[in-house]
Amino acid sequence: MITKKIDDNSVSLIPEESDDLFTLRRVIDSGDKIVGDTSRVVKQEKDFARPDKGERIKIRVALDVEKISIDDVVDRLRVQGTILESDNPSVSKGTHHSLTLKIGDAITLTKKNWTEIGKKLVFGKKDQGTFVLVSIDTTDCGLGRLSGTHLKLLPNMYSGASGKRYKTKFNIEEFFKDVSSAISTITRDGDGIIVFGPGETKKRLANFLGEIPSVKVHKIQVVDGIDASGEDGIYTFIKSDIMKQTLHESKIAKVSSILDETMARANKKSNKFTMGFEETSRANSAGAVESMVFSDKIFENQDEDKVIEFLNQVEAKGAQVYAVDSTTDAGLRVSALGGVVSLLRFALQG
Template identity: 60%
Template sequence: MITKTIDDNSISVMPEDSDDLLNLRRIINEGDRIVGDTTRVIKLEKDYARPDKGERIRVRIALNVEKISLDDVLDRLRIGGTILESSNESVPHGSHHSFILKVNDGITITKKKWSPIEKNLIESNNKQVGFVLVAIDTGDCGIARLKGTHLEFIPNIYSGSGGKRYKTNFNIEKFFEQIQQALFSIAKETDTIIIFGPGETKKRFSNFILKSQNAQKYKIQIAEGIDSGGEDGIYTFTKSQAMKEIMSESKLAKVSSIIDEIMLRANKKSRKFTMGFEETLKANQFGAVELLVFSDKAIQTNDEKKVIELLNDAESKGVKTYSVDSSTDIGLRVTGLGGIVSLLRYAVEA
């Protein structure tokens, strides 16, 4: 999340991914003031204009928040309320409007007082390190950027080396050039680039990009033990032990370890874990929750407001919470376990 503090009460924000939108859902409350750009239909008053026809214009408004909800799960945030100010006199104050906030949309949030949890949530994703994953073979290459637990893919790149007519004129350096161009278009300067795949192609590609001046901006690592390239190779890596070792401080590795520990405790018949909303809510009421992981299913299948209240209450008690989505195997595993799970400090009686 890109943030800029205006004063003690106002912070401008721009969400960069679905995690940021979820954090904003947990931050923005009824009674807050939101300023942002939106569109509004203005009725035409010209001669001969159809009475039901209007013109959609772009306008900046200030909104007193009355209702907020995640729209289409985690892809958009709907913020409804009463218009306090507008940049166009045709937009009446006191009328109702809804912002649809998406990734890369900017707004300014003004509160009477920011709580420590709200400030922590607005800054939390800024501390996350990004990784660009490159799964390369002689035939194809998959590239995805991982931030938090969200994977953003670009289309597979194919070398054209398959088939007899290509064998005599196949130039692997041209294939590498295509990959390098795509790689540097998605990578950010603080990212770590991790290259893996079968055979020696990964090492040849690593040596190739190290010759580039752009490569100096990134930390580049080679991972062993992944025997497939393309998109399949990316998914294989995110489930592997190599991922946990190389990216041990990443959010994905931490969440993966939490899920593994839950499954271990379940196999040992331990009661020091929860699965599902009701179990986790009860454990949190007792102050027993240590670590909590949730997916979009927790919000889809339960009362959204109650889920948000649980997450914020848990965090106020010192619980570390992690959100995951269906772009990774970890997100699908959490969804399969009821959408919300936790590790407990001590068992809670059923």
Template identity: 60%
Template sequence: MITKIIDDSTVSFLVEEPDDLLVLRRIIKNQDTIISDTTRVIKQDKDYSRPDRGERIKIRIALEVEKIALDAVFDKLRIHGTITESTNEAVSKGLHHSILVRIGDSFNVVKKKWQPLELKLIKTKDESLGFVLVAIDRGDCGIGKLKGTHLELMQNMYSGSSGKQYKTSFNIQTFFESVAKALNTTLRENDSLVIFGPGETKRQFANFLAKSPISKAHKIEIVDGIDSGGEDGIYTFIKSKVMQQILSQSKLAKVSSILEEIMIRANNKSRKFTMGFEETKKANDLGAVESLVFSEKIIQTHDENQIIQFLNDVESKGVKVYALDASTDIGLQVSGLGGIVSLLRFAVDV
């Protein structure tokens, strides 16, 4: 998420990933003001206009927040409230309106006073590293963008070769050029590039990129031990131990380490972990939580406001909190464990 502090009461936001929507859900409160571009249907008063239809126009409004809620899969944030200012005279103050915030949207949030936790949440950038994953073989290539804990896959690319009996017209350089072109549309500033797959194709492709502008703007790392290309290779890498080593500073690697430690403690019959909301809430009340991981399931199966208040309370105590969605197996694993798990500083009877 890109943020800019405008003044003491106003912060500008640009949403980049699903995690950002969750952060916004945690910081936007009732009676805050949202300033955003939106659309609204205006009824027509013309002689021949249909009474049941209107014209949808673009306007900029200030909305006093009355209700805010996440979409079930963390990809949209709906903000409902009352219009206090409008750039169109046909849209008067006092009307109710909803703004749907998606990835790529920008808007301003105005508060009477920003709380320390809210400022902490919007200023956390040290873990927002982006990684573009390339699982390449002579036959196909999978490209995935890992931002935070969210994995976005591009459509598989195919080289046109057919197994070991390559067509005489097959030119792997042409395939590499197509993959590099796709990467140019995916890579963002400060993203790192991780290349893996079976055989030597990954090194050939890395050598190809070494002669392109991509190598000057982005760190490139080659990974051995992943024997699949395409989309399967991406998922294999995400679940591997080598992912934790190569992407050690990423949120996903840290979450993977936390889950691995929870499994070790469970096997050792240690009580220094929790699974499920009730256990985790009791441990938090005792100040025992060290780090916490939750998935979208916890908000789907519990009262959203209660969960948001709980997460803010946990983080206000200095606990590191990580959110997951269903784009990775790790997110699905946390959902299967009740939607929320934690490591504890000390054993508690929950």
């Protein structure tokens, strides 16, 4: 999440992945003030306008928060409250409004009192890392941006090459130019670029990228051992041990390691892990949770406020807490295991 502190009470925020939306759900409370962009239907007062017809316009409002909830639609938060301020005179102050927050939406949050957990979640050091993944061969290239555990894929790019022996003239540098242009559109300050795929094409591309001023400012890393290209290559990399070695300090590598260790302990009949909300909640009450991973699946059969309280309690006791979504294999694995898994400091009796 991109954050910029304004003063002791206010901060500007831009969520970059589902985890950030979960964080906002845990931080925003009733009585807080949120400033953001939204839309609202305003009745027309023009001559001959239908009295029941309104025009939907974009507005910027400040809301006095009354309720916040995870929307039924994936990757959205719904914030309900009354309008304190608006940049449109047609929108009355004091009226109720619902603001929908999505990945990439910028808001300003003002709280009268920040809790220690809230400060940690918003201002604490993040270890997630962001990377542009490039999976290339002579025929195609897959591109994706990995932020934390959220993966956003671009459509596959194709070179036009038709096999090992090209019957028509083929200039791979033209393909590299197209790929580098696409990389530039999704790369942000601080992103690393990871290039992989079969054969030597990945090394040739890395050398090509190293000559482009706007790209070479990023750390470019070539990774061997992935024998697929395109979208398939990216998914292969995300699931691999090579990913955990290459991105060992990243959030997705840590989450994958927790999941692998959970399954290893399950196979050994160890009691030092949990799966599911009730079991993990009991372990947390005993102070046993060392690290925990959850997905939006955890909210399906539990009261949302109860889950949020549980997550904050786990964090308050010093456990590492990670959220994942369904864009990666890690998120799908957690959802299949009841929406939450944890590693324990000690085994629970009974």
